[in-house]
Amino acid sequence: MNRHFDVIIIGAGAAGLMCAMEAGQRGRRVLILEKSGRAGNKIRISGGGKSNFTNLNMGAEYFLSRNPHFCKSPLARYTQWDFMDLLSRHGLTWEEREHGQLFCNQGATAIVDLLLEQCRNAGVAFQYECEVGEISRGEHFQLRTSQGKFSSTSLVVATGGPSIPRMGSTDFGLRIARRFGLKSIPFKPALVPFTFPPGFIARVSRPLAGISLNTAVSCNNAHFREQLLFTHRGLSGPVILQISSYWNKGDHISVDLLPDRDAGDWLRDEQGAHANRRLNTVLGDQLPRRLANILCEQNFGNQPLQGFTHGQLAEIGATLNAWQLLPSGTEGMRTAEAATGGVDTRELSSRTLEAGKVPGLYFIGETVDVTGHLGGYNFQWAWSSGWCAGQVA
Numbered sequence: 001m002n003r004h005f006d007v008i009i010i011g012a013g014a015a016g017l018m019c020a021m022e023a024g025q026r027g028r029r030v031l032i033l034e035k036s037g038r039a040g041n042k043i044r045i046s047g048g049g050k051s052n053f054t055n056l057n058m059g060a061e062y063f064l065s066r067n068p069h070f071c072k073s074p075l076a077r078y079t080q081w082d083f084m085d086l087l088s089r090h091g092l093t094w095e096e097r098e099h100g101q102l103f104c105n106q107g108a109t110a111i112v113d114l115l116l117e118q119c120r121n122a123g124v125a126f127q128y129e130c131e132v133g134e135i136s137r138g139e140h141f142q143l144r145t146s147q148g149k150f151s152s153t154s155l156v157v158a159t160g161g162p163s164i165p166r167m168g169s170t171d172f173g174l175r176i177a178r179r180f181g182l183k184s185i186p187f188k189p190a191l192v193p194f195t196f197p198p199g200f201i202a203r204v205s206r207p208l209a210g211i212s213l214n215t216a217v218s219c220n221n222a223h224f225r226e227q228l229l230f231t232h233r234g235l236s237g238p239v240i241l242q243i244s245s246y247w248n249k250g251d252h253i254s255v256d257l258l259p260d261r262d263a264g265d266w267l268r269d270e271q272g273a274h275a276n277r278r279l280n281t282v283l284g285d286q287l288p289r290r291l292a293n294i295l296c297e298q299n300f301g302n303q304p305l306q307g308f309t310h311g312q313l314a315e316i317g318a319t320l321n322a323w324q325l326l327p328s329g330t331e332g333m334r335t336a337e338a339a340t341g342g343v344d345t346r347e348l349s350s351r352t353l354e355a356g357k358v359p360g361l362y363f364i365g366e367t368v369d370v371t372g373h374l375g376g377y378n379f380q381w382a383w384s385s386g387w388c389a390g391q392v393a
């Protein structure tokens with residue numbers, strides 16, 4: 001095997017496969033080095049096996065980054081419509097779910113198969129179970145790997161982020177960035193459930209485990225409205241995963257349990273109409289009954305509405321509309337769906353993803369400091385950034 005390639009891509013995930021396919025179609029000799037035994041592992045398990053591969057509503061506002069403008073160019077050059085077009089040209093179809101999320105009807109593996117077929121047709125070579133070690137740069141990039149030495153003119157780092165370490169995920173991309181003198185922002189778990197102190201678990205989340213309700217949750221000027229789920233370990237559900245990306249240790253989150261109404265006004269109206277009804281019964285009309293009971297037992301008391309002053313009802317209403325909770329932490333990388341942080345975007349061209357200080361070196365996908373909201377945004381970032389690098393590498 002000739003061990004010199006035009007382009008070596010480290011990582012056969014979403015971004016690496018897209019980049020390989022595009023560079024291969026331009027006639028570049030491309031090799032992908034993948035440390036696991038197969039490609040697209042995170043695509044295969046995504047979206048409950050159906051892969052939430054993109055979202056109809058796309059824009060920079062759905063991404064976190066030190067530079068919120070960085071993702072605009074890649075997202076505009078390779079859009080969600082382009083990826084949908086790729087799928088439909090190969091006979092794949094999708095289902096739209098809430099908030100514009102698209103899931104593949106033929107399953108996540110069909111997307112991996114499509115990308116692999118396109119890569120094969122473009123002559124891309126694959127080396128699996130290949131662990132990359134030392135990388136140096138003279139005239140070319142030289143890579144020492146568990147399968148011998150390789151060299152390339154361009155090197156694309158597509159090793160993803162460190163979430164779900166049992167899948168072999170690491171911060172390898174940041175180590176390469178450091179090796180070449182590029183700045184990076186440490187990875188931090190994102191899209192991850194919250195944990196709570198033992199008292200809250202015993203009194204609230206464990207007795208309510210399995211119950212979910214529609215809430216609006218805020219933290220650090222970010223707001224989301226989706227389902228919240230009580231669990232044996234704390235809180236989860238889409239709204240919690242979303243807000244976790246904006247949370248820092250020590251921050252409270254504010255949970256609006258009745259996002260469609262001013263709870264204080266509503267309770268005063270109820271008092272006028274049904275003065276003899278107990279508070280837990282009234283709250284149980286709008287909230288899961290077990291939650292209403294626990295809130296009354298532990299916070300509000302449980303007398304008939306006539307026993308509360310207007311001031312007390314206003315206070316109870318304020319708590320229902322802005323329940324202040326202090327998570328003790330998150331479940332960490334072990335269950336995080338993504339990680340914030342990555343290679344500092346100031347080091348990269350937003351058009352090509354090439355490192356300004358190291359011509360020929362590219363970073364794409366989750367290794368870059370661009371992290372999407374829940375809902376197909378992280379895959380779209382992988383497709384878009386991979387495509388951009390694939391046009392020039």
Ligand code: FDA
Nearest residue numbers: 011013014015035042046047052159160365366376378379
């Ligand atoms: P990705 O992690 O896909 O690929 C990196 C590849 O590099 C891996 O194959 C890895 O083995 C390889 N690698 C790492 N280090 C290496 C080394 N040193 N040498 C060689 N190879 C190396 N997003 C979304 O938009 N919709 C969804 O439905 C979901 N669902 C979802 C579920 C779960 C459980 C998780 C954990 C994540 C998601 N995501 C998601 C997030 C999404 O999976 C993620 O953002 C993308 O896979 C990132 O694509 P990358 O190509 O950057 O990394």
